[in-house]
Amino acid sequence: MKHLSLGVAAAALAVLTAGSAVAQAPAKPAAAKVEAGPACADCHDEAKIFAANPHTRAYSAAHNGAVGNAVCETCHGDGTKHMEAGGDKSLIKTLHGRTGTDTCQTCHKQSAERSSFWNSVHASSEAVNCLSCHDIHKPGFGQKALLKSDPNKICASCHQDVKASFTAMPNAHRLKDGVMSCVNCHDPHGRTANHAVRQTRAGEPVCVTCHAEKRGPFVYPHVTGVAGSCTSCHRPHGSPYPHQLTRATIANQCLECHSTLSTGTLGSQPPSFHNLSLPRYQNCTTCHTAVHGSQRDPQLLK
Amino acid sequence: MRILRSAFLTAALVATVASGVARAQAIPFDIEVGYRFLSVTGNEEQYRSQVNEREGFLIRSLHIATDQKYAAFPLTDKLRLDAADLGAGGAGFLRLDAGLTGIYRLQFTYRNTQFFSALQGFANPLGVSVGQQTWDRTRNQFNVDLEVLPGKVITPIVGYTSNTLSGPGYTTYHFGQDEFQLSQNLRSNDQELRVGAAFNAGVVSGEVIQGWRKYHETEDLTLAPFGGSGNNTTPVLGQNVTAKTLTRSSLTDVNVPVTSAFVRAFALPNLQISGFYVRSNAVGDDGTKEAASGSFASFAISRFFTGYSANPNTSANSLSWRAGGRAEWHVMSGVDVMAGYTERDQTWDNQALLAELYTGTSTFTGFSQADFQSLISTQTNIERKEKQLDVQASMRNLGPFGIRLGYSKIDQDLTVVEDPAEIVVPGNQGGGVRRSINRYEGAVTFSMHGFNFMGEASYDDANAAITRVDYLTRDRERLRVTYKMGDWLTIGGNALWLNQKNDNAGPNSAYKATSKNYTADLTINPTKAIRLRGAYGKLKADSSIPVRAPQDFTTFTSVNAEDGELMDFGAGFTFKEFSLDGFWSRFDNTGSYLFRMYRGGARGEWNASAHAGVAVEWTVDRYLDTTLSSQSYRADRLGVYLKWRP
Numbered sequence: 001m002k003h004l005s006l007g008v009a010a011a012a013l014a015v016l017t018a019g020s021a022v023a024q025a026p027a028k029p030a031a032a033k034v035e036a037g038p039a040c041a042d043c044h045d046e047a048k049i050f051a052a053n054p055h056t057r058a059y060s061a062a063h064n065g066a067v068g069n070a071v072c073e074t075c076h077g078d079g080t081k082h083m084e085a086g087g088d089k090s091l092i093k094t095l096h097g098r099t100g101t102d103t104c105q106t107c108h109k110q111s112a113e114r115s116s117f118w119n120s121v122h123a124s125s126e127a128v129n130c131l132s133c134h135d136i137h138k139p140g141f142g143q144k145a146l147l148k149s150d151p152n153k154i155c156a157s158c159h160q161d162v163k164a165s166f167t168a169m170p171n172a173h174r175l176k177d178g179v180m181s182c183v184n185c186h187d188p189h190g191r192t193a194n195h196a197v198r199q200t201r202a203g204e205p206v207c208v209t210c211h212a213e214k215r216g217p218f219v220y221p222h223v224t225g226v227a228g229s230c231t232s233c234h235r236p237h238g239s240p241y242p243h244q245l246t247r248a249t250i251a252n253q254c255l256e257c258h259s260t261l262s263t264g265t266l267g268s269q270p271p272s273f274h275n276l277s278l279p280r281y282q283n284c285t286t287c288h289t290a291v292h293g294s295q296r297d298p299q300l301l302k
Numbered sequence: 303m304r305i306l307r308s309a310f311l312t313a314a315l316v317a318t319v320a321s322g323v324a325r326a327q328a329i330p331f332d333i334e335v336g337y338r339f340l341s342v343t344g345n346e347e348q349y350r351s352q353v354n355e356r357e358g359f360l361i362r363s364l365h366i367a368t369d370q371k372y373a374a375f376p377l378t379d380k381l382r383l384d385a386a387d388l389g390a391g392g393a394g395f396l397r398l399d400a401g402l403t404g405i406y407r408l409q410f411t412y413r414n415t416q417f418f419s420a421l422q423g424f425a426n427p428l429g430v431s432v433g434q435q436t437w438d439r440t441r442n443q444f445n446v447d448l449e450v451l452p453g454k455v456i457t458p459i460v461g462y463t464s465n466t467l468s469g470p471g472y473t474t475y476h477f478g479q480d481e482f483q484l485s486q487n488l489r490s491n492d493q494e495l496r497v498g499a500a501f502n503a504g505v506v507s508g509e510v511i512q513g514w515r516k517y518h519e520t521e522d523l524t525l526a527p528f529g530g531s532g533n534n535t536t537p538v539l540g541q542n543v544t545a546k547t548l549t550r551s552s553l554t555d556v557n558v559p560v561t562s563a564f565v566r567a568f569a570l571p572n573l574q575i576s577g578f579y580v581r582s583n584a585v586g587d588d589g590t591k592e593a594a595s596g597s598f599a600s601f602a603i604s605r606f607f608t609g610y611s612a613n614p615n616t617s618a619n620s621l622s623w624r625a626g627g628r629a630e631w632h633v634m635s636g637v638d639v640m641a642g643y644t645e646r647d648q649t650w651d652n653q654a655l656l657a658e659l660y661t662g663t664s665t666f667t668g669f670s671q672a673d674f675q676s677l678i679s680t681q682t683n684i685e686r687k688e689k690q691l692d693v694q695a696s697m698r699n700l701g702p703f704g705i706r707l708g709y710s711k712i713d714q715d716l717t718v719v720e721d722p723a724e725i726v727v728p729g730n731q732g733g734g735v736r737r738s739i740n741r742y743e744g745a746v747t748f749s750m751h752g753f754n755f756m757g758e759a760s761y762d763d764a765n766a767a768i769t770r771v772d773y774l775t776r777d778r779e780r781l782r783v784t785y786k787m788g789d790w791l792t793i794g795g796n797a798l799w800l801n802q803k804n805d806n807a808g809p810n811s812a813y814k815a816t817s818k819n820y821t822a823d824l825t826i827n828p829t830k831a832i833r834l835r836g837a838y839g840k841l842k843a844d845s846s847i848p849v850r851a852p853q854d855f856t857t858f859t860s861v862n863a864e865d866g867e868l869m870d871f872g873a874g875f876t877f878k879e880f881s882l883d884g885f886w887s888r889f890d891n892t893g894s895y896l897f898r899m900y901r902g903g904a905r906g907e908w909n910a911s912a913h914a915g916v917a918v919e920w921t922v923d924r925y926l927d928t929t930l931s932s933q934s935y936r937a938d939r940l941g942v943y944l945k946w947r948p
Contacts, residue, residue: 052368052369052370053369054369054380057369057379057380057403058403058453060403061403061404061453097749098636098698098699098704101698102635102636109574110507110566110574111566111574111576111628111630112564112566112576113564113576113578113626116630116640118574118630118632118638118640119630119638119640119694119696121706121745125698125703125704125706125747125749125756126698126702126703126704126747126749127704127747127748127749127754127755127756128747128756144382144384144397144399158756158782159796160782160794160796160821160823160837160839161796161798161819161821161839161841164819164821164837164839164841164868164870165841167868167870167887167889167901168839168841168866168868168887168889168891168899169889169899170352170897170899170925171351171352174392174393174415178386178387178393178395179386179387179393179394179395179413179414179415180393191692191694192694192706192708192743192745201511201513201560201562201580202515202558202560202580202582202622203580203582203622203624203646203648209465210415210441210443210465212465212467212490212492212517213467213490213492213519215492215517215556216556216584216586216618216620217556217584217586217618217619217620217650217652218586218618218652219586219588219616219617219618219652219653219654219680219682220652220654220682220724221650221652221684223769226650226684226686226716226718227716227718227735227768227769228768228769228772232769232771240864240866240891240895240897241895242351242419242421243419243421246862247860247862247894248862248894248895252849252860252862255849255850255851255852255860256770256771256813256847256849256860257769257770257771259770259808259848259849259850260727260729260730260850261770261807261808261809261848261849261850261857262767262770262804262806262807262808263806264735264766264767264806265730265735265767265768265769265770265772265806266716266718266730266731266732266733266735266768266769267730267731267769267770268725268726268727268729268730268731269727269729269730269850269852270726270727270852271726271727271852272852272853272854272855273852273853274852274853275852275853276851276852276853277853280481280533280534281852285435286434286435286474286476286481286533287474287475287476287481289435289473289474289475295552295554295586295588295590295616295618296552296588296590296614296616296654296656298654298680298721298723298724299724299726301475301476302475302550
């Protein structure tokens with residue numbers, strides 16, 4: 001009940017805030033005048049195709065249909081002197097590196113629960129910044145979100161070790177097919193904690209977004225979400241072993257936790273009839289098929 | 303049948319898209335459609351378990367993108383559709399992003415993945431030709447999100463997700479002191495409907511979403527042909543254990559309402575404060591009917607028996623909430639400080655009523671007995687609490703340098719109340735565990751004249767472990783160095799070191815795990831028409847931990863070792879209307895499991911005109927399993943595709 005009331009309170013706050021904002025919404029600016037002088041597009045091809053860019057659409061929608069130089073000047077500053085000087089590059093703001101990021105963040109500055117345009121790990125330096133991945137002038141068949149190229153290629157340009165794992169390992173998620181990309185599991189605008197791995201809205205590991213049958217809740221749960229996570233046993237970036245497991249043999253995989261050699265940890269010892277010298281017992285999941293959790297069997301047999 | 307179906311679907315999609323484009327000729331449109339041939343030598347089941355690209359008709363790629371309004375599509379001024387590998391499979395997708403500025407935005411995603419698993423040497427140590435745990439399943443995922451009046455003060459949001467997994471398989475079931483192979487038919491569907499609104503009132507904005515998730519699963523199992531003799535070749539207490547019939551059907555339903563609210567506000571132009579609250583309450587019910595006949599033994603009831611029926615009914619509840627807040631302060635240009643706190647609580651409260659009837663029972667010494675009925679009522683409870691505090695500062699305005707420093711503290715509190723029915727060997731299955739982790743992290747970057755250096759490190763220090771492979775200390779360091787000369791040359795190198803250990807993992811030695819990855823990469827584009835790249839990597843991982851053998855309680859060390867060498871090359875060439883791209887890679891792994899993996903391919907394109915062309919694509923995967931040579935395979939795929947760009 002306490003949580004419900006908190007939820008209702010949050011909703012009420014949202015509605016009230018929005019209502020007051022409607023009441024206080026500023027009057028729309030007068031229609032922008034049509035520029036009669038030289039246009040950026042006279043010299044810059046990027047400006048010609050920029051009319052269809054999301055930035056132009058957003059600017060036009062917010063400024064009564066204004067287009068043209070005003071859109072360019074939003075990021076590049078007043079171009080009058082630049083034009084008067086015949087295109088002197090020192091008289092116009094060019095965006096690159098961290099200064100480019102600062103410009104992007106004049107608008108794109110809002111944070112979310114686990115991500116932040118202000119403080120994302122990928123927005124914090126001259127070496128890695130917004131323009132490392134995005135090309136705001138990208139036209140036509142360019143990638144979604146004005147990315148410079150395919151997201152996987154962009155990520156691989158720095159994370160070569162991860163790319164190497166996907167290339168090398170026989171058992172890996174299908175990134176090369178395009179059905180998945182790095183950003184399905186990682187938020188590039190995320191903060192650093194836990195490698196910016198996404199979660200479901202309910203706070204579960206992102207894995208269950210696809211592997212929904214592993215989600216539970218189970219009457220007899222195993223590791224996932226309770227004592228560990230999916231990565232306790234699986235390697236999402238690829239593994240030499242089937243099912244992207246972390247160990248070559250199932251018995252070792254299980255016994256590393258299920259050995260009562262430590263104090264104060266969870267993981268019971270298998271009974272003595274599990275004779276590992278017999279093939280029948282070397283693969284625990286031959287019998288314990290419901291290893292991700294069972295609705296009906298305490299020993300995860302079904 | 304699958305090829306015919308994929309051909310039909312491919313044709314239908316192409317026809318639909320083509321008719322749409324015909325009405326709006328000017329919309330940029332690019333499609334590549336054709337047929338992919340497949341040739342596999344060696345172990346096809348291993349190929350399907352690892353790669354699973356199939357033969358058949360394929361939409362290799364489809365792109366439609368426009369940012370203009372067309373008479374034929376008056377309801378959009380932005381339309382983007384991307385699709386790839388739809389048809390023969392094993393993995394394809396379609397994404398649509400459409401909208402009318404300031405009016406609506408619609409995003410739709412479809413993903414199809416075909417899973418196959420038949421791993422003889424791994425999931426079936428008994429070595430029969432068909433793996434005991436084998437499946438051939440298809441996952442279809444749809445996701446649609448509609449935002450109305452995006453960017454306005456109030457933006458209503460409606461979303462729907464469906465995720466269906468279905469298909470046949472084989473599994474095993476340990477029953478009556480033997481394991482029997484069962485034919486399995488599984489279908490699960492996970493759906494979520496979401497309704498909510500985002501609001502943007504200038505300094506205050508946020509989002510409130512209410513979702514209803516519903517999971518439904520049916521599973522039907524019957525004794526597989528020839529599965530009745532089981533795995534156990536020796537009698538149990540002098541009696542052969544065999545199954546004549548074995549069936550099980552189960553129905554699982556889970557309902558989960560999820561409420562989330564997020565609010566952010568700019569208290570000052572340079573100070574952003576945000577808060578969130580999420581609550582979900584999963585309620586699951588499961589009903590199962592199971593029956594078996596044959597000759598079985600049960601140590602639990604100390605009897606032989608010839609028949610069995612059971613109707614377990616169970617329910618699982620999981621109530622979770624998390625809440626937190628964060629402040630981000632833009633101190634001055636290039637200097638930021640932020641701090642956040644999150645608290646999370648999840649409680650599982652589960653019950654099961656297991657009613658079992660054993661018929662035709664006799665004692666282990668041969669005396670006939672009446673039917674035996676057992677009724678087990680179990681109740682399990684788990685509570686997990688977590689608190690996380692993090693503080694971070696970044697300075698990105700130090701000339702060519704950027705610095706980031708952070709500290710976080712996570713407190714975990716786990717209480718597991720197990721039921722006596724769960725306990726086979728007493729110990730380590732329940733109780734309370736508390737773990738506290740301190741993490742210190744930092745990063746430094748340097749950038750000048752095309753030279754980039756990025757280094758990051760984190761050091762974790764925990765006071766306890768929840769499972770034996772949880773670390774007590776963990777160090778992670780990563781370096782990336784690149785030099786870029788214009789658009790024609792890039793040289794890069796990566797190094798990653800990871801060390802973690804737990805000194806309390808065993809009586810004689812600790813749990814240790816290390817990982818060392820080194821990669822170097824080179825990209826040369828001497829002209830716009832020629833593209834060359836190469837990479838070399840060493841991937842090394844080692845871990846060890848003492849474990850206890852169940853049969854005699856002796857201690858031995860579980861060791862995992864990987865030592866891999868990767869070479870990866872690519873080249874591309876464009877001349878007028880022709881282009882050719884190729885790649886080749888080799889990965890050689892030694893250590894606990896020896897194998898070598900070759901991957902290669904080439905793609906040639908001839909753009910006969912601005913509107914049409916032909917593409918030929920060849921890819922090969924060659925897996926040489928040194929440990930278990932019967933697992934090796936070579937798979938060649940050759941695709942011939944027509945390109946059309948009206």
